[in-house]
Amino acid sequence: NAEYMGGHTRLSEGYSILSRDVERIQSIGKNCVIGQAxxxxxxxxxxxxxxxxxxxxxxxxxxxxxCHSTASLLSNLLYSRRFFPILSYCLVxxxxxxxxxxxxxxxxxxxxVGSFESRPCEATGEAGTLMLPLxxxxxxxxxLGPNAERVPLTRERAVGLIQDVLQAATERDIMTGDFxxxxxxxxxxxxxxxIPLRRD
Amino acid sequence: MSIDEYNGCAIxxxxxxxxxxxxxxxxxxxxxxxxxxxFQRVFQMGPRLFVAMSGLVTDAYTVSARxxxxxxxxxxxxxxxxxxxxxxxxxxxxxxxxRFGPYFSTPVIAGLDPTSGKPFIAGFDCIGDPSIGSDFxxxxxxxxxxxxxxxxxxxxxxxx
Numbered sequence: 087n088a089e090y091m092g093g094h095t096r097l098s099e100g101y102s103i104l105s106r107d108v109e110r111i112q113s114i115g116k117n118c119v120i121g122q123a124x125x126x127x128x129x130x131x132x133x134x135x136x137x138x139x140x141x142x143x144x145x146x147x148x149x150x151x152x153c154h155s156t157a158s159l160l161s162n163l164l165y166s167r168r169f170f171p172i173l174s175y176c177l178v179x180x181x182x183x184x185x186x187x188x189x190x191x192x193x194x195x196x197x198x199v200g201s202f203e204s205r206p207c208e209a210t211g212e213a214g215t216l217m218l219p220l221x222x223x224x225x226x227x228x229x230l231g232p233n234a235e236r237v238p239l240t241r242e243r244a245v246g247l248i249q250d251v252l253q254a255a256t257e258r259d260i261m262t263g264d265f266x267x268x269x270x271x272x273x274x275x276x277x278x279x280x281i282p283l284r285r286d
Numbered sequence: 287m288s289i290d291e292y293n294g295c296a297i298x299x300x301x302x303x304x305x306x307x308x309x310x311x312x313x314x315x316x317x318x319x320x321x322x323x324x325f326q327r328v329f330q331m332g333p334r335l336f337v338a339m340s341g342l343v344t345d346a347y348t349v350s351a352r353x354x355x356x357x358x359x360x361x362x363x364x365x366x367x368x369x370x371x372x373x374x375x376x377x378x379x380x381x382x383x384x385r386f387g388p389y390f391s392t393p394v395i396a397g398l399d400p401t402s403g404k405p406f407i408a409g410f411d412c413i414g415d416p417s418i419g420s421d422f423x424x425x426x427x428x429x430x431x432x433x434x435x436x437x438x439x440x441x442x443x444x445x446x
Contacts, residue, residue: 216434223435254437 088241088272089179089191092248093121094256094283095265106264106285113276114140115150118180119269120160123211124198125173132174136160153180157194157202164200171198175210178202180271189273213255213262220251245270249281256283287317289390290412293343295327296428298436299396299407301421303443306405308396310338311428331357332367335397337377340426341412345391353380353393370397370406374416381414388412394425 093110096103111121112133120136122129139159140151151159157178164172178194195208207225209217222228224247227236237243245268252266266281296311314325328338329350337353339346356376360368368376377393395408408416409423417423421440424432 213434215430216437219431219435220438250438251434254434257437258433 088244088270089181089193090241090244090248091119091121091177091179091193091269091271092252093123093267093269094252094262095267095280096261096263097126098261101260103264109267111267111269111278114156114178115152115180116275117182117271117273118151118153118156118178119271119276120156121177121179121210121269123175123214128172128174132163132172132176135163139163153178153182153192154194154204156180157192157204160194160196161200161202164196164198168199173198175214177208177210179269181273191271209251211262213259216255216258217251220254221247241270245279252281252283290341291427292317293341295340295426296432297327297338297340297394297423297425298432299338299394299409299419299423300436300440300444301405301407301419303445304403304405305446306396306398306407308336308338308394308407311426314343329354331373332397332400334400335368335370335373335395338394338396338425339391340394341391342389345389349380349389349391349393353377356380367400369399369401370395370408371399371418373397374408374418377410378414378416381410381412385413392425394423 091111095106095108097105097108111119113119114136120133143151160176160178175198176196181189181191184190192204193208194202194204195210196202207221209221223230225239230236248268256263263283264285266283268279268281270277294313294315299306299308308328310327312323312325313320314322327346328336330336331354337350339350357368373395381389390412392410392412397406398404399406407419407423409419409425410416422436424436
């Protein structure tokens with residue numbers, strides 16, 4: 087009934103750092119956020135387009151976009167540029183009410199042309215491959231022996247896990263570092279937290 | 287698809303308290319097809335010295351055979367088991383001889399020094415640049431994924 091997303095705030099070009107303070111995770115509506123990796127120019131463009139389309143939806147329909155609709159809209163936006171792609175590796179995360187009124191968290195992962203899937207957890211970007219195996223193991227309990235402890239994912243544990251994967255990625259990926267931006271989404275809205283990461 | 291990804295593999299070596307561990311996957315595939323699931327990539331070079339070869343399987347086998355040949359001659363001449371640090375130089379030399387037409391295979395060494403028993407791990411690139419690890423070495427097509435896991439879980443003096 088809650089979602090957590092983590093990102094880093096370093097913007098780099100080759101071996102240089104352009105900025106240590108770039109927010110990669112931004113809100114769309116009250117209960118949904120989008121995190122973007124890849125080409126920063128396309129990320130900014132895509133976010134503006136998505137935000138505008140979300141606003142237009144609200145004016146047309148009198149209610150805000152919910153999470154899965156935002157995800158679907160993003161997929162269509164990306165596919166509309168199938169032959170000159172927007173080089174943005176997106177993650178959409180948010181909470182939405184299901185048919186019984188229960189709030190459920192969802193994460194959607196994308197490729198650059200809009201193929202998307204809802205998954206229990208996802209990691210993207212240059213260091214995505216470094217982070218994903220740990221998440222598979224600790225969130226989805228994959229490849230654990232029958233006697234291994236399956237620790238339930240509470241809020242503290244989820245935030246701790248995200249911190250751990252960001253630190254691990256920062257250690258080994260040169261493009262990751264400076265600050266980690268952690269976003270918690272639940273039915274009351276979006277909260278943000280920053281953690282320091284290695285600056286080298 | 288790159289030549290390093292033709293057969294595919296995952297290799298990890300770790301230093302623990304007075305011990306080392308070396309692990310590989312056992313899939314032998316040709317691009318997307320799997321040929322066997324019980325394939326050996328680890329070769330024993332001494333009583334406490336193992337090498338795992340990543341990358342193209344044919345080169346993995348060739349390099350390990352040639353390495354064993356040189357190792358055997360060394361041990362005959364020197365009349366003692368080879369130490370890991372000398373073995374690193376041996377591997378490096380063998381790979382660099384093919385600097386402009388390399389073997390598409392990278393070794394990962396794990397062993398204990400024969401005299402001191404000190405744990406030792408090392409990784410290489412395909413032309414023999416050695417990288418002696420104090421914590422862990424990962425290699426293969428799943429190298430990045432293994433790196434993330436090792437970075438999170440490894441700490442000094444892990445026991446068996």
